[in-house]
Amino acid sequence: MRVRHGPKIVLAAVGLLVVGCTSPDGGGGSARTGESIVIGAGSEPENLNPILGYAPDGAAKVFDGLVARDAKLQLVPALAEQVPTASADGLVWTAKLREGTRFSDGTTLSAQDVVFTFKSVLDPGTNSTIASRLDALADVTAPDDRTVEFRLRHPYAPFAQQLALGVVPRKAFDGVDVNSAPFNSAPIGTGPYTVAEWRKGDRMVLKANESYWGGAPAVKTVTVVFVADDNARATRMAAGEFDGTVLPPKLANAYRDRDGYRLVRNPSADYRGLGLPSELPLTSDPRVRLAINLGVDRQAMIDTVLAGAGKPAATPISPHLADWYEQGAVFRHDPAEAARLLDEAGWRAGADGKRSRDGQAARLPVLYPAPDVLRKELALATASDIARLGIDAPVEATTFEVMLQRQREAASVWGGGDPYDPDTAAYTLLHSRYAGQSGYVNMSLYRNPTVDAALDTGRRSLDTATRKQAYADFQRAYTADPGWVFLVFLDHTYVLRDRWTGQEQQVEPHDHGLVHAVWWNLERWTPKP
Incomplete structure (x- = not known):
């Protein structure tokens, strides 16, 4: 599953802030000509190594995968000459590399670099956050310098989606621990940009790769400044420091119809949801979990918190996964039925309206990451609806690390989701095999054998009709x-100075920093005359 339920991983580019913030019009000459751009980023990546989990769905700017995605999310060749295909039994996928492709240091891309990249993700000694995505992969080999063969343990229909992972040069890791390699902050890739500087905690600068196999970018310098706080980012955008940034809808709306700016609203499969601790006495009962779902007014949140910029969610399968989305798998807003289910489960309301069972008060703490204004507002709205059911739901600002530590005792506002395939959207999030594992997989410790069976069928079948039925059954x-x-x-929602052409709308995943945001195809932008 392509999930980063924690921070949004954002590739940031740094440089001289004077390029973009000396004046509201962008400062220096290169900024005025549109050859540079300054982006305000909501968070900072821990590293820039695809092996460790950086930008696994492509659009990584510094790296290319064997495949990429076009504006409609269709897979297209990148480092591979063609989109790789599977053998008749679905167990072997073969990729032929584009001839003559070079890394930014001038060395030639080899099939052995691809083998090293994928084997390193699978290595138990590697602290990769994406190893679970490659559970089906048994081995990777290189019959020759331009051919790569992936052998699977079982058929896995969406395997080609995983081949957007950026490829790294094997020689950069000779005698070096992948987990602590200098490469992780000063990478070498085949992508349209190179990392010129990274001042951690502040900013990063990308420079155009003039020898890029896809053509040198017209935007020569990309500076991304890390500003976690939404309000601070909005203030700095208003002060003229940034050429573009992501903002919560209500903050972004200040730029509606403002001359010289574009307010961009991109659809996404990026959900926000409250993970319910399945081992807490209150929420261990399926009736209570169903009651809370019926008691939450999702449309009211969309109308107020999101200023209309969103859709109700019931499962991690987005409506943008149209071929797989089950229209009837929704939760109506029904507080009366929610109250009935809570009564049935033995959590009854006292004279003060507060529920308890056998002397134990109904209590569900709601956690959210402190700098995230949108998650805070969703946490408050959700907790308010839960409190109306008679459940004490105190809201606490904290960190992602603490949210993981308290996953057995508190509910947390997480994010995730992608528009690529229902397997990547749901499998590691809800399959019981991941309950209790570390990291951002099955954080609610959810277990349901019927759900497991449907997800397994959808993952292993090569027949489209069988997969569709499996995901309908799952939902x-x-x-x-x-x-x-x-x-x-x-x-x-984004605010962008209106200085470039070439932007194309793309349905976005949860991971939408520099890699999948409005600037997902920045290397193809051109400055306006």
């Missing part, structure tokens, strides 16, 4: 026994 089984309160699918 129906999940909504009968929910493990989360999926709240909304966001529309991502």
Whole structure:
């Protein structure tokens, strides 16, 4: 599953802030000509190594995968000459590399670099956050310098989606621990940009790769400044420091119809949801989890918190996954039925309206990451709806690390989701095999054998009709026994100076920093005359 339920991983580019913030019009000559851009980023990546989990769905700017995605999310060749295909039994996928491709240091791309990249992700000694995405992969080999063969343990229909992972040069890791390699902050790739500087905690600068196999970018310098706080980012955008940034809808709306700016609203499969701790006495009962889902008014959140920029969520399968989305797998807003289910589960209201069972008060702490204004507002709205059911729901600002530490005792507002395939959207999030594992997989410790069976069938079948039935079964089984309160699918909102052409709209995943945001194809932008 392509999930970063924690921080949004953002590739940032740094340089001289004077390029973009000496004046509201962008400062120096290169900024005025549109050859540079300054982006305000909501968070900073821990590293820039694809092996460790950086930008696994492509658009990584410094790296290329074997495949990339076009504006409609269709896979297209990148480092591979053609989109790789599978053998008749689905167990072997073969890729032929584009001839003559070079890394930014001038060395030639080899099939052995691809083998090293994928084997390193699977190495138990590697601290990769994406190893679970490659569970089906048994081995990777290179019959020759331009051919790569991937051998699977079982058929896995969406395997080609995983081949957007950036490829790294094997020689950069000779005698070096992948987990602590200098490469992780000063990488070498085949992509349209190179990392010129990274001042951690502040900013990073990317410079155009003039020898890029896809053609040198017209935007020569990309400076991304890391500003976690939404309000601070909005203030600095208003002060003229940035050429573009992502903002919550209500803050972004200040730029509606403002001369010289574009307000961009991109659809996404990026959800926000409340992971319910399945081992807490209160929420261990499926009736209570269903009651909370019925008691939450999702449309009210969209209208108020999101200023209309979103869609209701019931499962991690987005409406943008149109071929797989089950229209009937939804939760209506029904507080009366929620109250009945809570009564049935033995959590009854006292004279003060507060519920308890056998002397134990109904209590569900709601956690959210402190710098995130949008998650704060969603946490407050959700907790308010839960409190109306008679459940004490105190809201606490904290960190992602603490949210993981308290996953057995508190609910947390997480994010994730992608528009590529239902397997990558749901499998590691809800399959019981990941319950109790570390990191951003099955954080609610959810277990349901019917859900497991449907997800396994959808993952292993090569027949489209069988897969569609499996994911319909999954969504129906999940909504009968929910493990989360999926709240909304966001529309991502951006403010952008109107200085470039070439932007194309693309449905976005959760990971939408520099890699999948409005500037996902920045290397193809051209400055306006």
